[in-house]
Amino acid sequence: MYSRSENWIGVNGLIRSSELQNMDLIDLLSERHTLVRRMAENVWNDQSDLSISNSEWSIMARIYKKQPTISHVTKNVDISRQAIHKFLKNLSAKGLVEINNVENNKKEKCVQLTALGEECYEKNMNLKAQLENKIAETIGMEQVNKLKELLQLDWDIEKIRS
Known part of the structure; x- marks a missing residue:
């Protein structure tokens, strides 16, 4: 068991912040993404x-x-076509989406x-904004804004692959 002073960043196997020091950019982005998604x-x-x-x-977004x-959803969400159909069926059963024929x-x-789906999505957007504010309380709003600016930049990743 670790003490609070060892600064755990999450639960269920997520690593301590001291271990982040040895990670490369790709792994750091992945760890933080996993953490904030799980929290949300x-x-x-x-x-x-x-x-x-x-x-x-992700599909609702x-x-x-x-x-x-x-x-179109299948092409723009990084989930298999089969899984998207399963998730859409689940979302429909929950009353969050409706599926219609195209003319x-x-x-x-x-x-x-659906109206319920939009309501849930908007409530979740507010919850994520609250989470962002808590992060800003910890690392500072200026740092959050800098991070957002960096993530919004065109990294020209397609050129890196070739």
Whole structure:
């Protein structure tokens, strides 16, 4: 068992902050992403009777205020086509999305959030804003803004791959 002074950054196997010092950029981004996603999911699930996974949130983010086709969602979410269909079925069963036929296309279907889906999505956006504020209280708003600016830059990653 570790004491509080050893500065754990999470639970369920996440590493101590002292171990972050030896990580490269890719692993640091991954660790922090995993931590804040897990925290956001837990905050939502602790406050709501309607459990929604991070993958489901990711899909909901792509369809919020839109009516994309399922194939468009599949191309823009880094989840397998089969899994997206499963998540959409789950979201539909929870009353968060509705799936409709596309006019003049018998194969394609479109998806949109229901009123409940939009309400949940907007509440979750507020919870994430509160989490961001707590991070800002710890590391400072200036640092949060700098981090956001860096992450929004065009890193030209496609050139790096070649």
